[in-house]
Amino acid sequence: MKSTRVIFQKGMTAFLMILGCLALSQNQASAALTIKANHDHIKIDFFYHGSTVSVSGISDPGTDLIIKITAPEEHQSLREKGKVGGILWMNVETLNVEHVPSLYFLGSTRKIEDILSGEEMEKHLIGYPALQRHVTLSPVSGEDEKTKWFNEFVKFKEASKLYSVSSGDVALTEKDGRQSYYTLMKWPYQASPGTYTVTVYEVKDKKVIDKAESHVLVEQAGLIASLSGMSKNNAAAYGALSILAAVGAGFGVGLVFKKSGGAH
Amino acid sequence: MYLYLPVALTSVNILVPVGLGLVVGLLSGLFGVGGGFLMTPLLIMLGIPSTVAAATDSNQIVAASTSGTYAHWKLGNVDFKMGFYLLIGGFSGGLFGVQLIKVLKAMGNADFVIKITYVLMLGIVGGYMFFESLSAMKKKKKEEEETKPGKESGLVRFLKILPFQAHFEKSGVTHSILVPIIFGGFVGILAAIMGVGGGFLMVPVMIYILRMPMHVVVGTSLFQILFNCIEVTFLQAYTNHTVDFILAVLLLVGSTIGAQVGTVFGRKLKGDQLKILLAGIVLMVTVKMIFDLTLNPSLLLAQAGGH
Numbered sequence: 001m002k003s004t005r006v007i008f009q010k011g012m013t014a015f016l017m018i019l020g021c022l023a024l025s026q027n028q029a030s031a032a033l034t035i036k037a038n039h040d041h042i043k044i045d046f047f048y049h050g051s052t053v054s055v056s057g058i059s060d061p062g063t064d065l066i067i068k069i070t071a072p073e074e075h076q077s078l079r080e081k082g083k084v085g086g087i088l089w090m091n092v093e094t095l096n097v098e099h100v101p102s103l104y105f106l107g108s109t110r111k112i113e114d115i116l117s118g119e120e121m122e123k124h125l126i127g128y129p130a131l132q133r134h135v136t137l138s139p140v141s142g143e144d145e146k147t148k149w150f151n152e153f154v155k156f157k158e159a160s161k162l163y164s165v166s167s168g169d170v171a172l173t174e175k176d177g178r179q180s181y182y183t184l185m186k187w188p189y190q191a192s193p194g195t196y197t198v199t200v201y202e203v204k205d206k207k208v209i210d211k212a213e214s215h216v217l218v219e220q221a222g223l224i225a226s227l228s229g230m231s232k233n234n235a236a237a238y239g240a241l242s243i244l245a246a247v248g249a250g251f252g253v254g255l256v257f258k259k260s261g262g263a264h
Numbered sequence: 265m266y267l268y269l270p271v272a273l274t275s276v277n278i279l280v281p282v283g284l285g286l287v288v289g290l291l292s293g294l295f296g297v298g299g300g301f302l303m304t305p306l307l308i309m310l311g312i313p314s315t316v317a318a319a320t321d322s323n324q325i326v327a328a329s330t331s332g333t334y335a336h337w338k339l340g341n342v343d344f345k346m347g348f349y350l351l352i353g354g355f356s357g358g359l360f361g362v363q364l365i366k367v368l369k370a371m372g373n374a375d376f377v378i379k380i381t382y383v384l385m386l387g388i389v390g391g392y393m394f395f396e397s398l399s400a401m402k403k404k405k406k407e408e409e410e411t412k413p414g415k416e417s418g419l420v421r422f423l424k425i426l427p428f429q430a431h432f433e434k435s436g437v438t439h440s441i442l443v444p445i446i447f448g449g450f451v452g453i454l455a456a457i458m459g460v461g462g463g464f465l466m467v468p469v470m471i472y473i474l475r476m477p478m479h480v481v482v483g484t485s486l487f488q489i490l491f492n493c494i495e496v497t498f499l500q501a502y503t504n505h506t507v508d509f510i511l512a513v514l515l516l517v518g519s520t521i522g523a524q525v526g527t528v529f530g531r532k533l534k535g536d537q538l539k540i541l542l543a544g545i546v547l548m549v550t551v552k553m554i555f556d557l558t559l560n561p562s563l564l565l566a567q568a569g570g571h
Contacts (some may be wrong), residue, residue: 049266049275078565088557090376095565149565156565189268189275190311220270228270231505239501242323242509243494246516250330253520257335 034058035200035212042187043221050189053216056182059202063209064115065170065181066126066201069105069216071194076100078156080149095149098136103191104157106165107183109172117206124201124208128154128165161188193219271508272316280310281511285518289328292519293335293526294533295542296482297463298325298489301386301549303515304460312511313567319500320508320515322493325461327516329490332523336483339527343434343480347487349444350466354492356445357452365457382458383553389468390546396472397539404536419473435476435484447473448488461489461496464546471539478535 034057042051055067075098082092108115112127122130132150140146157163170183181200195217202210220228230238265278284306288299300321307317336342368377426440447469455462463485470481501507530538 044268046268047266048268078567081561081564081566084376088379089559089561090379090557091566152564156563159563190273192273224268224270227509231271231501231507231509235502235505236498238509239498239507242501242507242512243326243497245509246323246327246497246512247330247494249513249516250327250332250520250523251334253331253524254334254338257524 032058032060033200033202033210033212035198035214037198037214037216040214040216042216042218044193044218044224045221046223048189048224051187052184053187053198054182054184055198055200055214056180057200057212059179059181059200060204060209061174061177061179062204063179064109064203065172066106066108066112066116066203067170067183068124068126068199068201069103069185069196070101070125070199071103071191071196073099073101076102078153093139095153096138097153098138100131100135100153102162102194103196104131104163105185107169107185108167109170109181111167112165115203115206116201116208120203120206120208124211126201160190162190187216187218191218267510267514269312269508269511271506272312272320272511274311276310276511276514278514281307281514282518285324285328285515285520286522287518288515289331289519289522289524290526290529291522291542291545292325292328292463292486293332293523293528294482294530295463295526295538296332296467296485296489297542298322298329298461298493299463299519300325300460301458301464302545305549305552307511312508313506315504315506316508316511319497319504319506320511322461322496322500323507323509323512324515324519325489325493326497327512328519328523329486329493331520332486332527333483333490335524335527336486339479339483339531340434341479341483342487343432343476343484344487345430346432346435346444346470346474346476347484349441350448350470350484350488351491353445353448353450354452354455354462354466354488355495357449357454358456358492358495359452360449361453361456364453378457379553379557381454383550383557385454385458385465386546386550386553389465390543390550392472392543393468393539394543394547397536397543401536401540420475423473432476435474435480437475439474444474455492461492463489464542467542478538479530482530482538 036056038054038056039051040053042053059065075096078095078097079091080093080095081089084090084092106112106126112121116126121127122133125131125134132147135150137146137149137153140149154163169185170181172179172181195215198214198216200212201208219225266275267278268275284303288303291297291299291302300318303321303324304314304317307321308314312320333342423439423443426442428441429438430441431438448466451462451465451469454465466485466488467481470476470485471478476484497507533541
């Protein structure tokens with residue numbers, strides 16, 4: 001009985017030691033990977049025409065990196081164009097897309113398919129195929145139709161500059177046994193106010209070995225925030241203001257032209 | 265220089281909306297149309313959501329038509345009496361048209377009806393005006409007189425026997441007050457279906473049915489459009505929150521000046537020349553719409569909302 005207890009205690013000690021080692025290696029990895037999104041508070045003011053966001057940090061030497069920026073998942077409704085009577089293109093139906101981010105950017109050190117396995121891409125929602133399996137589209141009948149409309153959805157989003165997948169745009173430099181990464185991306189003015197999540201994935205042997213997160217906050221400021229707020233919260237006054245400004249401008253220009261002899 | 269639009273949630277080069285406003289304002293001053301049938305599609309092409317484009321356009325038309333009405337009023341070209349009856353008709357027709365759209369939407373074929381109405385109305389109106397003014401111009405070359413009296417159709421004779429006849433001094437015509445109310449109502453229904461102010465429909469009604477002189481037609485149409493667009497702007501801002509103030513200001517900077525220049529140019533052109541120009545523009549828009557409907561689109565998805 002006593003010997004069984006000794007064996008059990010020894011076993012437990014060995015198990016805890018292994019666990020400790022594993023935790024240590026895990027800690028070392030996460031301590032190594034850092035992320036910083038510079039210009040992480042974008043203010044939409046009167047002259048706003050988009051911005052730039054740079055993401056940088058330190059990672060383990062010999063690893064590849066994938067950077068993903070996404071908006072929170074939401075529901076989107078879009079109009080489908082289809083042929084009516086065989087010749088006329090018209091809006092025929094509404095396509096509903098569930099669990100989809102309004103913005104999705106992906107950048108990496110190398111081609112993603114070469115550095116990450118399909119399983120891992122699916123698990124971390126990396127790449128359009130993984131996103132396609134994650135979202136729900138309706139109404140669609142069958143996988144072929146889902147693929148068709150998902151591809152159309154990506155085309156629409158890419159045309160609006162809200163979706164982008166590229167590779168080779170994350171630069172790596174090694175110094176004193178440390179690897180640092182850096183990427184600079186254009187932030188589109190089409191991206192609406194909100195909080196966006198920036199995730200960096202550290203990749204080795206086709207697997208994600210660590211990840212770190214940061215955020216980019218986009219908000220309206222100054223006159224833009226006041227007008228946007230007024231149009232929603234004080235709609236009657238906003239409507240009256242719009243009309244008065246238009247009538248005033250019309251009369252004003254009329255008077256100027258009258259003085260300059262344009263009309264009688 | 266770029267400016268951010270707080271309701272459209274997009275950024276535009278300041279010169280583009282000002283330039284667009286200038287061109288559409290010019291047409292407004294020349295022909296007495298609001299220009300919604302041109303401006304709204306152009307704004308959508310710039311990346312403005314369709315609902316915001318339509319609502320902001322009506323806000324901009326308020327400025328252009330104020331400027332135009334003021335210029336034409338100074339020239340003595342506004343028939344306020346006729347404008348008032350047309351407004352009554354247009355307003356009632358608009359209310360009915362909005363209900364009709366609701367029914368069509370419930371039936372699921374609103375988009376088809378809207379697009380076909382648009383193409384047909386633009387095509388018929390543009391085509392008729394084009395050929396009518398072309399033949400009128402040819403006739404005038406041969407002999408100055410003998411154009412109008414012989415043309416009196418059955419419709420005109422019927423209009424003369426209607427009750428409530430009244431004389432409209434400014435236009436120099438006598439009609440039953442029911443005529444502008446009924447035709448104003450008809451235009452109001454179509455305008456509501458198409459989501460436009462209806463100037464390009466109202467102008468031909470005044471020329472061919474009410475037989476008003478071209479210069480009074482332009483001033484009176486602008487007066488009528490002004491009140492229609494004030495109503496639409498308020499309703500859009502209040503119920504749909506789709507009026508973009510900054511975009512409207514940029515557009516109206518161009519359109520108010522354009523409307524004044526248009527009025528001055530209009531005085532130098534003859535009625536038939538004006539008609540054929542307007543007809544040409546309407547026909548061009550029709551052709552563009554037919555291309556849009558038949559050519560393969562580059563994107564099969566579009567933002568929801570709007571027509």
